Amino acid sequence: MLTTEQRDQFSEIFDELGKSLDISKTDYDKAVTSYRYVGGWLAEKDSPLAPYSPVISPQGSFLLGTMIQPVTEGDHLDIDLVCKLVGKRSYWTQYDLKHAIGDRLKAHGTFNRMLRRKEGRRCWTLEYAEEANFHMDILPSIVGHGFQILLEKAANRKMEDMTPLAIRITDKELQNYKTATDPLEWLVSNMFGYAVWFEERCRLAIIKAVNFSESIKPVPTYQVRKTPLQRIVQILKRHRDIMFNGDEDKPISIIITTLAAHAYKKQTNILVGLQEVMAEMEQYIEDRYDPVTGQYYKWIGNPVNKQENFADKWLTFPQRKDNFYKWLQAVKRDIAYVTEQRSLPTIQETLNRSFGKKIITQTFSNLASMQRERREAGVLKMAASTGILGATGRTSLGNHTFFGSEE
Template sequence: MENLFKTSTKINDLLENIGQILDITQAQHETVEKRYTAVANQLSQEGSLLSLYQPEILPQGSFLLGTMIRPIMEDDELDVDLVCRLKGKKSDWVQKNLKDAVRDQLLYNNEDYKRMLDEEGNRCWTLIYSCDKFHLDILPAMIGNNNHVNLDEKSFRNLSPSDLENISLRITDKREYNYTTETNPNYWLKSNPFGYAAWFKERSNINQLKRVLASESVTPLPGYKKSKEPLLRIIQILKRHRDIMFGGDEHKPISVIITTLAAKAYQKEANIIQGLVNILETMQLHMRRIYSEKHGREIWYIENPVNAEENFGDKWPGEPEKEDKFFEWLEKAKSDFRALTEMDPSQAYRLLKNILGTRPVNEAVRNLGYDELITENLKPANYSPQLLSVSHREQPRWRMSLSYNCEIYGRFKDITDYKKSKSITAQSVLPKGCEIYFTATTNVPKPYDVFWQVVNTGAEAENSYLGRRGGIFSAQTLGKGGLVQKEHSGYTGTHWIECFIVKDGVCVARSSEFFVNIR
């Protein structure tokens, strides 16, 4: 195994920087914090019904853990999970009463929240901040009747089961059979986001001399951190790998499963690529098969580390696609990140673009000054990594499994000598008004579908209604089953074209960017 991890420092530096780029920005963090503080003030207004029960708005999930990542498309919304934690309730309130009370106080004399409130979720109320491009999912919850929060200065490893129970919550869920009947919260669903956060902080801590206090996760208000522990970066990278592979597929592996298994498998590696490979190789060891009387067969059990009764894979038996997609992702991630350890940095750069997305990888290259890694075919003299990171460039919508090759060649016909076509090279400068023919070659066995992407840059294209192209489109019928694409040189600037070969809904080959300079 020792030789396996003699990988370039540049690759590890790239992964660390990619993790930073995938993270939400300080401005986004501060905006979210400002918005949920305003929600807390609304819910705890003096004299209100809820004020009697000392409501607190606290982050949970990836925002609390520090593993949140920005969406692939800049226009997509961030999803921020919050808890509205109450320290009591009316004796006759059932889950529905408590949930409705949170909504009523949220909307009381607040026209903005009335406009922003989404349809009721199973557990949460959601406020949509369209201008800020995120939404807050607010989970009404309360401390159980006999629970209290008093952890003193204990570290997570010293917490007893009763300590964990003391920081657990009872939550509302309209799918529960007793949603409208049970007044005793000890019979409501239990959740423990703060116990989970304490466990996660203990797992991610690489300073063996530092005690991680569980109390830090009970009343959390996490500040923005640019520098993060290796485990957090590893999880951010794994989540982006999943998103690139499956896009918006509703059956893709959920974040809590990836986070939990990665944290259980983590062995305090400081090197990110080594940590990635080790985690992926041992992740499945932290899942177990158990016999389920409910299902009459063995099922996978992914245990919540702070609640042994909760199986994070509980939906798999009823939705086998979720189980299939998890193992499909795990095998692909193993293959991809192990391959990185055997590549030189330039090869790794190409692979990282395909499995983590062009924009964060190129931005990391630019931040680190590693421009020599860029290997795009026919790279123009005025090339910069920032060129490929334009916001209107659509990300591929398919799962990527690049097991075949695809290359592009280009020729153009100059208006001054229309009868002859000329090859396009890195030094070619095309005038406006040319016809351009791009031909793709591939070793993918038929049948397959061909898609192209043309990205225009420069002021002329930006200022033209039709010129700002960046979308992926299905090939037309121009020769060779769609492997020939005709274009015109209409706008001054540096532009490029890519070709994607898709078989059975999976992208199995992808060309490099083929650049065209028009002056």
């Protein structure tokens, strides 16, 4: 059983791990500058798309503030974007909309060279040079007039029903991809409604949550301070990435994020929140029965679209379901083992195996710098029962110039 001091110190370690997982402000600013330029090209007054007021906005983990660095150095960040057009030509199908945006990208010499030649199921992908460290997936979509006003109302918590924030997107695997001209027959997505829901789950009275009113802008502000839920999601995703090492059947981020957000009960201590989230995530997976097929299946509902099942691929790809449960047991076991350790060197060594040596080395280097600053300021304390150094123990330590094995 951990003491309050131990829980606080482990919470600080996991918070610093989350900070180490964050993408840098430099990479963030590069991505924002790049997609602003793409959006400007799509919306130029001589662009065929100009009458439909195209706007590019972030979605996914870039919007939620839960993006993490890739495991392998040199791997690109995946920046998920949505291109919103207000209306369309009456005869446009999903195919026409998608290729109207693709053709405009191809009309720019640089973007044409950057476009991935294999067309994605839903997106166009721009592959930037190695030094840029990212690629962009641009999802074509249709919104109605007044959509931005609805977004602003949602951001200011003047809407309870997120259904009006749903947009229509393209999907080349649908049978009506080249035939349906009515957007009401197209696939529905509600990434902005989901972001409002996630912000609500993050919100604490003492910590500012995801600034959705900033996030919905084409140029969102880089978020330095994260809420405990954002850190918990980052930590869970990193453990997943290390465990599955690029396996396409790994648990998908939207499932981890949704279950974690459901299970989160506004804990301010990251360790306590992480432990309780892991313990309760499974409770939000429903067992349902299909009388037509006679099959039982798992249901993880989209909180803003009750008809969407994030686990819909588990029946077709049962390995994905098995991998989710294997991962959940593994992360519970690994975090429990970490909290059994009672010195910084053994804690660091234990974390290396679950989260990667490089990122943990960075985490503990940052912690050592914080300890040095606290010691010099005379506020460094040691937990009497563990010897772990931090700002929350009971025994104050005098100024010193080195940390020995604790560094």
